[in-house]
Amino acid sequence: MLKRNQNSANLKAGYLFPEIARRRREFATSHPEARLISLGVGNTTEPLPPHICAGLARGATMLGAAESYSGYMDEGLPALRKRINAVFYDNKHAIDEIFISDGAKCDIGRLQLLFGSDVHVAVQDPSYPVYVDGSVLVGAAGGATANGYAGISYLPCTAENDYFPDLSKIESNSLIYFCSPNNPTGAAATKAQLQSLVAAALKTGSLIIFDAAYSEYIRDRALPKTIFDIEGADSCALEVNSFSKSAGFTGVRLGWTVVPKKLKFAGGESVNADWSRVMSTIFNGASNIAQSGGLAALSDTGLKEIKALTDFYLGNAALIRGALEKLNISCVGGDNSPYIWAHFPKQDSWSMFERILEKCHVVTTPGSGFGPAGESFIRFSAFGRRSDVEEACVRLADFKAPK
Numbered sequence: 001m002l003k004r005n006q007n008s009a010n011l012k013a014g015y016l017f018p019e020i021a022r023r024r025r026e027f028a029t030s031h032p033e034a035r036l037i038s039l040g041v042g043n044t045t046e047p048l049p050p051h052i053c054a055g056l057a058r059g060a061t062m063l064g065a066a067e068s069y070s071g072y073m074d075e076g077l078p079a080l081r082k083r084i085n086a087v088f089y090d091n092k093h094a095i096d097e098i099f100i101s102d103g104a105k106c107d108i109g110r111l112q113l114l115f116g117s118d119v120h121v122a123v124q125d126p127s128y129p130v131y132v133d134g135s136v137l138v139g140a141a142g143g144a145t146a147n148g149y150a151g152i153s154y155l156p157c158t159a160e161n162d163y164f165p166d167l168s169k170i171e172s173n174s175l176i177y178f179c180s181p182n183n184p185t186g187a188a189a190t191k192a193q194l195q196s197l198v199a200a201a202l203k204t205g206s207l208i209i210f211d212a213a214y215s216e217y218i219r220d221r222a223l224p225k226t227i228f229d230i231e232g233a234d235s236c237a238l239e240v241n242s243f244s245k246s247a248g249f250t251g252v253r254l255g256w257t258v259v260p261k262k263l264k265f266a267g268g269e270s271v272n273a274d275w276s277r278v279m280s281t282i283f284n285g286a287s288n289i290a291q292s293g294g295l296a297a298l299s300d301t302g303l304k305e306i307k308a309l310t311d312f313y314l315g316n317a318a319l320i321r322g323a324l325e326k327l328n329i330s331c332v333g334g335d336n337s338p339y340i341w342a343h344f345p346k347q348d349s350w351s352m353f354e355r356i357l358e359k360c361h362v363v364t365t366p367g368s369g370f371g372p373a374g375e376s377f378i379r380f381s382a383f384g385r386r387s388d389v390e391e392a393c394v395r396l397a398d399f400k401a402p403k
């Protein structure tokens with residue numbers, strides 16, 4: 001018999017969302033009369049808008065004709081890479097710095113292969129669980145401790161620091177995961193904050209994996225939508241992004257990663273060249289159908305549809321935040337992000353999760369699942385049907401948070 005990979009054994013109990021699903025099932029079984037509403041996971045709910053959907057259908061039709069058939073497309077459809085460069089980056093990148101993928105999460109997992117098990121990892125605390133769990137899987141996290149992993153620097157993001165970490169805690173030569181607008185806190189970093197992040201990375205010889213999966217939710221024009229708006233970022237950062245939360249492609253699967261050629265390892269080797277090698281070795285390109293949908297999404301009409309879709313979810317977010325604030329629960333997020341981060345001082349996150357489930361029949365996400373600094377917070381997701389969100393807000397109106 002083969003021995004289990006010790007890195008898998010080091011993963012802490014159940015990934016957060018399966019655990020929520022398990023508790024939800026258990027509650028539903030013992031309360032068959034309850035109509036549960038989920039404001040828990042970040043899964044999109046609205047149908048694809050017509051122009052974007054037609055782009056996907058066109059992609060499928062093209063595969064059925066000899067003149068337009070296509071097979072493997074390696075780093076991605078050139079037209080899509082060009083359009084991403086134009087729409088998101090003002091054409092500042094070379095086309096071979098943009099790699100099309102099957103989504104941001106998949107790229108985050110693969111990116112770890114670039115740095116191996118010796119790298120020191122720093123994460124915002126709380127953060128999207130894949131940064132930590134992906135590090136554990138490649139053996140870069142060190143041993144498990146009561147609150148996390150010994151080899152990872154957790155950079156607390158709390159009300160006291162306006163949900164932006166103390167950058168002086170970043171060790172030399174760290175791999176820094178940074179997400180803005182943030183999942184789960186909903187906080188979007190300002191230009192000055194991102195300038196200080198880039199300065200800290202340059203000073204410590206660190207590399208930033210910037211996760212911009214929610215950039216299309218930014219409405220405040222002063223907030224940067226990409227790390228590459230910051231001078232110097234192309235020497236210390238790469239960026240992952242996705243069509244999931246903007247165009248509703250959670251089930252279609254399409255994303256991209258920008259790896260500037262200026263980005264180098266300690267020995268001067270090109271990070272871009274290694275990423276190209278990793279991608280061509282263990283990935284065979286995103287679906288051509290999805291890429292046709294992506295092109296439609298980035299056309300002028302598609303971008304209007306993305307704006308309407310993200311406006312819709314932001315409308316949900318405003319309703320949820322309004323309902324919580326009526327209860328005097330202090331919240332951040334929901335304005336430039338689809339997540340609302342609600343504070344229940346001195347309360348345990350999983351107990352609050354259970355209490356909201358029991359009293360309101362609403363499924364949320366306990367903040368502690370995103371890292372130690374998430375304790376006593378609950379994340380409310382704005383991804384839901386409008387009627388469900390309205391009903392959830394009515395039920396929340398009667399909620400009494402324990403003092």
Ligand code: PLP
Pocket residue numbers: 042102103104105106128179183211213241242243244250254255
């Ligand atoms: N990055 C963040 C911060 C996310 O919250 C998510 C999904 O919830 C992803 C990436 C995953 O994106 P994709 O669907 O492109 O894999």
